[in-house]
Amino acid sequence: MNRANDPSRKSWVFVPNNSDFSIQNLPFGIFSEGLGGKRVGVAIGNQILDLSAVEKLGLLKNSGFHQSDFAAATLNQMMGKGKSLLCELRNKISDLLLEGSDIANKADIILIDQRNASMHLPIKIGDYTDFYSSEQHAYNVGCMFRDPNNALLPNWKHIPVGYHGRASSVINSGTPVHRPKGQQKPTDNDPPVFGPCKLLDFELEMGFITLEGKPLGDSISTAEANEYIFGMCLFNDWSARDIQKWEYIPLGPFLAKNFASSMSPWIVTLDALEPFRVPGPVQDPKVLPYLDYDGDHHIDINLQVAIQPEGSTESIVCNSNYKHMYWNMQQQLAHHTVNGCDIHAGDLLASGTISGPEEGQFGSMLEISWKGTKPFAMQDGSERKFIQDLDTVIMRGHAEKDGIRVGFGEVSTKILPTK
Amino acid sequence: MNRANDPSRKSWVFVPNNSDFSIQNLPFGIFSEGLGGKRVGVAIGNQILDLSAVEKLGLLKNSGFHQSDFAAATLNQMMGKGKSLLCELRNKISDLLLEGSDIANKADIILIDQRNASMHLPIKIGDYTDFYSSEQHAYNVGCMFRDPNNALLPNWKHIPVGYHGRASSVINSGTPVHRPKGQQKPTDNDPPVFGPCKLLDFELEMGFITLEGKPLGDSISTAEANEYIFGMCLFNDWSARDIQKWEYIPLGPFLAKNFASSMSPWIVTLDALEPFRVPGPVQDPKVLPYLDYDGDHHIDINLQVAIQPEGSTESIVCNSNYKHMYWNMQQQLAHHTVNGCDIHAGDLLASGTISGPEEGQFGSMLEISWKGTKPFAMQDGSERKFIQDLDTVIMRGHAEKDGIRVGFGEVSTKILPTK
Numbered sequence: 001m002n003r004a005n006d007p008s009r010k011s012w013v014f015v016p017n018n019s020d021f022s023i024q025n026l027p028f029g030i031f032s033e034g035l036g037g038k039r040v041g042v043a044i045g046n047q048i049l050d051l052s053a054v055e056k057l058g059l060l061k062n063s064g065f066h067q068s069d070f071a072a073a074t075l076n077q078m079m080g081k082g083k084s085l086l087c088e089l090r091n092k093i094s095d096l097l098l099e100g101s102d103i104a105n106k107a108d109i110i111l112i113d114q115r116n117a118s119m120h121l122p123i124k125i126g127d128y129t130d131f132y133s134s135e136q137h138a139y140n141v142g143c144m145f146r147d148p149n150n151a152l153l154p155n156w157k158h159i160p161v162g163y164h165g166r167a168s169s170v171i172n173s174g175t176p177v178h179r180p181k182g183q184q185k186p187t188d189n190d191p192p193v194f195g196p197c198k199l200l201d202f203e204l205e206m207g208f209i210t211l212e213g214k215p216l217g218d219s220i221s222t223a224e225a226n227e228y229i230f231g232m233c234l235f236n237d238w239s240a241r242d243i244q245k246w247e248y249i250p251l252g253p254f255l256a257k258n259f260a261s262s263m264s265p266w267i268v269t270l271d272a273l274e275p276f277r278v279p280g281p282v283q284d285p286k287v288l289p290y291l292d293y294d295g296d297h298h299i300d301i302n303l304q305v306a307i308q309p310e311g312s313t314e315s316i317v318c319n320s321n322y323k324h325m326y327w328n329m330q331q332q333l334a335h336h337t338v339n340g341c342d343i344h345a346g347d348l349l350a351s352g353t354i355s356g357p358e359e360g361q362f363g364s365m366l367e368i369s370w371k372g373t374k375p376f377a378m379q380d381g382s383e384r385k386f387i388q389d390l391d392t393v394i395m396r397g398h399a400e401k402d403g404i405r406v407g408f409g410e411v412s413t414k415i416l417p418t419k
Numbered sequence: 420m421n422r423a424n425d426p427s428r429k430s431w432v433f434v435p436n437n438s439d440f441s442i443q444n445l446p447f448g449i450f451s452e453g454l455g456g457k458r459v460g461v462a463i464g465n466q467i468l469d470l471s472a473v474e475k476l477g478l479l480k481n482s483g484f485h486q487s488d489f490a491a492a493t494l495n496q497m498m499g500k501g502k503s504l505l506c507e508l509r510n511k512i513s514d515l516l517l518e519g520s521d522i523a524n525k526a527d528i529i530l531i532d533q534r535n536a537s538m539h540l541p542i543k544i545g546d547y548t549d550f551y552s553s554e555q556h557a558y559n560v561g562c563m564f565r566d567p568n569n570a571l572l573p574n575w576k577h578i579p580v581g582y583h584g585r586a587s588s589v590i591n592s593g594t595p596v597h598r599p600k601g602q603q604k605p606t607d608n609d610p611p612v613f614g615p616c617k618l619l620d621f622e623l624e625m626g627f628i629t630l631e632g633k634p635l636g637d638s639i640s641t642a643e644a645n646e647y648i649f650g651m652c653l654f655n656d657w658s659a660r661d662i663q664k665w666e667y668i669p670l671g672p673f674l675a676k677n678f679a680s681s682m683s684p685w686i687v688t689l690d691a692l693e694p695f696r697v698p699g700p701v702q703d704p705k706v707l708p709y710l711d712y713d714g715d716h717h718i719d720i721n722l723q724v725a726i727q728p729e730g731s732t733e734s735i736v737c738n739s740n741y742k743h744m745y746w747n748m749q750q751q752l753a754h755h756t757v758n759g760c761d762i763h764a765g766d767l768l769a770s771g772t773i774s775g776p777e778e779g780q781f782g783s784m785l786e787i788s789w790k791g792t793k794p795f796a797m798q799d800g801s802e803r804k805f806i807q808d809l810d811t812v813i814m815r816g817h818a819e820k821d822g823i824r825v826g827f828g829e830v831s832t833k834i835l836p837t838k
Binding site: 193290 | 580709763
């Protein structure tokens with residue numbers, strides 16, 4: 001076990017009850033403060049540990065990391081050092097933050113209040129891949145658009161179905177999004193029309209960030225996969241349902257998705273999530289050997305989506321959990337590389353919409369409102385079938401076990417009218 | 420007109436008859452020589468003009484470009500300077516190479532024989548998008564897999580259908596590719612199997628490279644599109660037909676494509692291709708206003724595909740032309756950004772397979788062998804339905820008019836057995 005995961009550890013930094021950022025978490029992000037440049041920080045309680053300042057104090061000697069790794073606008077250079085150095089870096093940071101550490105007297109140099117910092121997109125994303133790995137979500141979509149008796153497509157339980165998304169339009173939490181325009185086909189017999197999307201939707205997802213993989217032509221097995229995964233984030237894969245419906249046959253979603261995808265600013269390491277592993281579902285039919293795996297590779301992470309209308313209170317529209325995935329990250333990565341496709345430090349692989357088996361656990365408005373047929377009753381008396389202008393969609397996530405909480409903070413995005 | 424396009428210009432550098440690299444071309448690429456580093460070069464005849472060496476001689480003063488733009492491993496930094504500076508750079512280079520220029524006496528410092536140079540992938544590709552814009556190709560696929568009376572899908576003449584591809588596995592000409600492995604479903608009733616692809620195919624395409632676009636949320640019109648396009652290359656979008664068939668519903672091609680895509684090393688500027696513009700097809704039904712355009716935006720570029728079996732002579736399997744596109748680059752870029760999706764310097768947008776209307780003009784083995792039912796008779800007496808191990812697939816392209824030739828060289832890729 002990484003010593004940073006030791007549940008008995010407590011920090012000299014104050015960590016409020018229910019904080020996502022316990023000393024057992026220590027997620028990495030990119031922040032700036034005032035006129036200062038972007039740099040690497042670690043969240044602890046309501047504070048950010050400034051790794052650039054820590055390094056300048058000589059507290060990370062012999063770690064394999066240098067000032068240029070931390071005085072950086074993205075985590076990519078740091079991630080380039082590979083899994084074992086990153087793992088030990090988190091352990092060293094835990095030691096520094098541990099009750100009794102004598103660097104507590106340097107708090108004014110190395111800690112920044114999160115309220116005084118701006119968070120930035122933490123990763124320069126190379127390639128972004130989106131999967132479709134929640135059975136309930138695939139089943140719901142199949143029921144709505146095909147047939148409840150035949151809801152899953154024939155390949156779904158054999159392949160972690162995925163497709164390539166747009167890396168350039170992945171944005172940080174807090175960046176607003178204009179409602180996209182595009183072609184839609186409201187009726188079968190009339191020609192398509194052009195205009196603002198009328199069926200704008202979120203998709204509750206989680207993403208994982210890879211480390212440098214193997215050369216083009218080589219594959220990563222399910223047993224090796226964890227070594228190539230740095231950490232995870234919350235991910236809102238914005239979707240324009242009307243644009244999607246008209247464009248996606250036969251080559252998949254394109255403009256319905258690539259106008260924006262929002263990610264949370266803190267990357268929670270896979271190491272920090274190890275204590276929350278749970279078994280996955282029995283996979284029947286049995287998967288092909290390259291997708292088989294040993295051990296528990298699913299993770300129990302509570303997920304929540306809220307919609308906050310302009311000037312009003314938020315309504316919780318979904319409570320889901322990452323454990324509801326049919327395909328896990330190890331299988332997704334093994335599948336992605338089985339043909340020799342190469343992955344690199346900073347690639348983003350997202351889960352697809354994470355819907356739980358019960359109503360109230362569905363991860364998109366498409367499912368929550370059942371294609372607009374069941375409007376959701378909001379706290380403020382209004383209704384939602386899809387997302388309206390000036391709505392802010394907030395996703396939150398945390399794992400919790402034996403009193404230890406490891407959370408993601410939130411990804412929050414406001415929708416602005418069409419530009 | 421750019422003066423570099425003046426058909427009366429001749430160079431002091433010897434340019435053989437039928438060379439792709441006339442003084443009216445001047446494509447940009449990344450080369451290295453011996454133990455030297457990668458740097459920017461311009462092809463002229465059988466030589467490469469070393470822009471780093473030219474700059475060191477002080478011959479590009481006031482051009483807006485500096486040594487770091489040319490002593491670079493990719494063209495991206497240079498492309499970051501924008502269209503008008505790049506256009507004028509090509510004009511200056513043309514002046515330097517013009518008969519009578521007094522830098523001819525520096526030939527030993529600034530010219531490298533192409534036989535002594537290694538060419539590299541010229542672009543750090545940000546995002547890669549593949550379109551599906553040749554009507555004959557879409558029609559052929561529709562005939563084979565659906566119905567000749569209903570071959571084009573309902574959206575095809577309304578939308579330049581496209582999807583996101585994998586940027587990391589775009590490789591340079593000359594890099595061999597191992598036959599990919601993956602899931603296939605040989606029969607409807609048996610479970611899927613895993614193994615080497617049996618139906619490996621090329622796709623004859625052209626790609627274009629973008630310059631820095633507008634911010635996320637803004638769109639590029641068809642009238643503006645040329646200002647955001649740097650140049651073009653030959654592109655072989657390798658495809659595993661059996662993997663594709665089983666995986667692509669509902670989210671499009673994934674592992675069938677992302678094991679490798681090969682591009683030619685020289686980027687021919689859009690400026691150099693202007694003299695070869697031709698009208699496009701009448702688009703009926705009429706397209707929506709955002710896809711409408713004025714002027715001639717198609718380009719007459721002869722394209723050829725050859726297969727060279729190991730130790731044998733090559734066979735020409737396809738003669739096509741880029742003018743056979745239904746949707747042009749301006750329409751593709753306007754569509755791609757109409758929802759606010761952002762593009763950047765170094766994005767790659769490819770055409771999709773370019774098939775002409777006649778047999779002999781089809782741009783993939785799928786079409787040439789009509790799904791394997793019509794084997795192609797090779798020069799050496801063998802037959803091809805799809806690509807075999809140790810075959811080298813070579814694509815060539817050039818425009819020609821009034822005795823002026825502007826060509827792309829070739830993209831050549833050898834297929835190795837499964838790793």
